[in-house]
Amino acid sequence: MPGPETLAALLIGAGALAAAGRLLLARRDWRGGVLALLSLASGALLFLTLFPPLLPVGGETLVVATAETPPGTRAAPGERLVALPEAPVLAGAERVPDLATALRRHGQVQRLRILGRGLPARDLEAGASLPVAFTPLPSPRGLIRLDPPADTPAGAVFALGGEAEGLAGGTAELLDPAGRLVDQRDIGPDGAFTLGSTARAPGLATFTLRLRGNDKAIVSDTPVPLRTLAAPQPLRVLLIGAPSPEAKYLRRWAEDAGFDLASRLDAGAGVDLGGGGARIDPAALREADVVMIDDAALAAIGGGGRAALAQAVNGGLGVVVRMSAPASAATRQNWRALGLVAEGGSEVATVALPPLAAEAEALAFRRGPGSADVPEGLNTFEDPAPELTRFLVRTGATFVPVVADAEGAVLAGWQQRGQGRVLLWTVADSFTLVLAGQADRYEQWWSAALSAVARPEGTFRPSLVPLIAAGERIAICGLAGSPRLINPGGAEVALAIDPAAGPRGCAAAWPEAEGEYTLVQPGEDGAQRFAFLVMPHNAFAAIRARETGEATARWAAAQASPAAQPAPERRGPGWPWLLGWLALTAALWFAERRWRGGALDSASQLWGDPRETA
Known part of the structure; x- marks a missing residue:
């Protein structure tokens, strides 16, 4: 059975079409066409009076200010401005502790617009289910990507990679913990570089990655943590x-x-x-x-x-x-x-x-001068690969x-x-x-x-991110029992393992100061320890800025996906349509009476008055 809207549309449409047809038959000139169009328009206005168009509930745009938002930002008409803790002081902005709080306070908004560097990890877990507009800021000049070295056995060679923005033609230098230069590479047009050195004594050490511009001026010094492992037991x-x-x-x-x-x-x-x-x-x-x-x-x-x-x-x-x-x-x-x-x-x-190297020169550099087992003339760059x-x-x-x-x-x-x-x-x-x-x-x-x-070694080695800065929340996995975290000052904090993590055994930690932290996990054979380094708060500022922009862009695209919930709607007011219908209907009635009378007079002159004929 058709719904009320469909039934009303059919009835009103049929009546309007019948009236328009009658008017066209009664007067076959331009006036009849005008009357027919007015009749159809009157029917449309009557339907809109009974069933006004749907309107979204609340049409505001929530403007979210994050880090590096321009200080002079103001809310435009139809917008509401909120500022996250990382945002600067903005006139007229409502301070909120996080994005989820802003969405709860302003549930009527229909769109989000994010300004500045982007949402921190704290807010990326909240789902907005609204269209989101966000344009990432350009990457800052300096180090924007760092691939730190993996845990390296003592005496082995380690490597680290990275990418710099705006430093093409500059140099990347690696300094050991004593400040001595151990490796140096030119930064290519794409900004990428790779450095390496040899791991020495077992334990934790902090190397320094120094970037220089074309003028050889120092642009940044970034600490790079390295864990050197003691010689493992033979496999x-x-x-x-x-x-x-x-x-x-x-x-x-x-x-x-x-x-x-x-x-x-x-x-x-x-x-x-x-x-x-x-x-x-x-x-x-x-x-x-x-x-x-x-x-x-x-x-x-x-x-x-x-x-x-x-x-x-x-x-x-x-x-x-x-x-x-x-x-x-x-x-x-x-x-x-x-x-x-x-x-x-x-x-x-x-x-x-695959080829042994990108070019013959790179292959020769990697192989060195040759040896008795691999002489220089054996399997050169031009030789075919073995089958x-x-x-x-x-x-x-x-x-x-x-x-x-x-x-x-x-x-x-x-x-x-x-x-x-x-x-x-x-x-x-x-x-x-x-x-x-x-x-x-x-x-x-x-x-x-x-x-x-190979059988996993029994050494306690939890899983955590390699680059940790003070004041950042981190997740530590691979824990069991009742682990504890000891800060550089010697204070202990009990870690609560999240039951939702299941067998991964993950817990959250929030190191507030830089330095060496130690994880302690009790076991059957005694307490096991694992140390890691926390760097200064702004050590990876440029890297975090780029990561924040990219993560926010991905989050914004997911919110605007078809899977997002549709915005709530309601019927708009019907009285404007009623006034329009009354005015148009009155005009139609007046025009029909006047023009129809003129049509009857013309017919009398052509055929004569029926009363006289009678």
Whole structure:
């Protein structure tokens, strides 16, 4: 059944059309057309009188002032100006503690307009469900992006990257904690740069990133935290398989890398070319960090051996399964026994290798003067890449890629099982890289594979952002029990783990002063400690300014998306339409009476008066 609006529209429209048709038949000239149009307009005004148009409830725009809003900002007609705590003093602005409070106080607003640098992280969690207008300010001159170095073992080389705005042609310098220059690079046209040095004594240290302009004047000095790790325990690796070139070079690489290696290379008839140190039993698997086994050896250890491996994986062991031949149904079943689900594997494809460097000069600089193993003339920039093949396997959504070729094809990836991981290696002839002079690529591939699945170390290492400034709220994850945070002055603060974080074990902290903070987490073997550095409040001001603008732009686009809630509406007033309908109807009645009379007089002159004829 049609609604009231539809029914009224049909009835009024039918009446208006009938009246217009009658008037056109009564007078077939321009006056009849005018009367017909007035009749249709009268019907439209009558409908609008009964059902006025919908209007939004409240048409105000909420103008939100943030940091760096121009001091002379004023609210225009139809706008309401509010200022967040970061905004400067503005005449006529209402101070609010956060955006959520402003939205609650002014629920009638229909639009948001954000001025200044943008919303801080505190306000990005609030959903406005309103169209939002925001134009990010230009990035400030100086350091706008910093990729700090990862935790680095003592004696290893670390690297950091960054991007500077407005400093093309300048220089980026890295100073050690004593203020000595350890690296220097020119800043390119895109503003990007990379610096590095060597990590020394274990512990926390603060390097300095200094940016200079074209005139060599210092633009900024930014502290860069570095955590240097003590030499870790050697990775305990079991290498099990058949004698092959791949196993030979894997064994050589593991020994050169300093792994605690035990191998078993079964040549048949009870002959072991690996030294007999590798065993697959619960005791040996509990001591191992990674087991590297080829598919033939995985089939040879039988159901009992695969069950022991699977149980060890549940406890945290990492297993690397090397494909040495096309996979059969039995091979895939052996994979599934370890928790690795993959299909196919019977077909091969060529591995697409990316170039060793962008240009010959960059390759020569990276390789250095050469050595006995890799002479200068071996595998130069112009030489073709070695041909490698991979087995084509199909995996599911839980398969995590680790090594891929230049076209994105997965060469190795892992799946989780309990607390451990099982990785599938699909390249049977990766040792060809070493023979072709690309030992560095070979080492990178296998290092990535073992790092992805090795048994996690027992050191307490929570997860938190690498760049922390005083006065900023941070989230610390990887906590359990009753952790505490000790500030540089020695005061302790208990951290409350958020139940909503689930197994991630996250808690919030708000370091107020710069310096070294220590996380303390009680455990069965005593309290575990983890130290981190908090930098001065304005240490990353330019970086935070750019991040704030980009985050606010993404937030504004999400609020204006089709998923945002529609604005509430109501019927507008009907009396203006009623007055218009009365005036138009009166004009129609007057015109119809006058022009219709004139039409009757003309008809009498043409046909004669009917009364006289009678």
